[in-house]
Amino acid sequence: MNQHPNMHLVDVSCSACGASFRVRSTAEAISIDVCSNCHPLYTGRERTVASGGRVERFNRRSALATV
Numbered sequence: 001m002n003q004h005p006n007m008h009l010v011d012v013s014c015s016a017c018g019a020s021f022r023v024r025s026t027a028e029a030i031s032i033d034v035c036s037n038c039h040p041l042y043t044g045r046e047r048t049v050a051s052g053g054r055v056e057r058f059n060r061r062s063a064l065a066t067v
């Protein structure tokens with residue numbers, strides 16, 4: 001069973017960190033801005049910033065509601 005007859009290995013290059021790897025895809029070539037190497041979600045570098053802002057906003061709103 002071959003669900004995707006056009007699937008083949010393509011080189012994916014990350015423009016942010018320069019990492020390259022291969023995936024199976026129907027595309028000829030893939031260029032991405034972030035990859036698992038440099039994405040904040042994986043590196044954890046900006047995780048506190050991303051989630052902190054949302055929580056902070058929620059806390060501020062709930063604080064206003066109690067006053």
Ligand SMILES: [Zn+2]
Nearest residue numbers: 014017035038
């Ligand atoms: Zn990357």
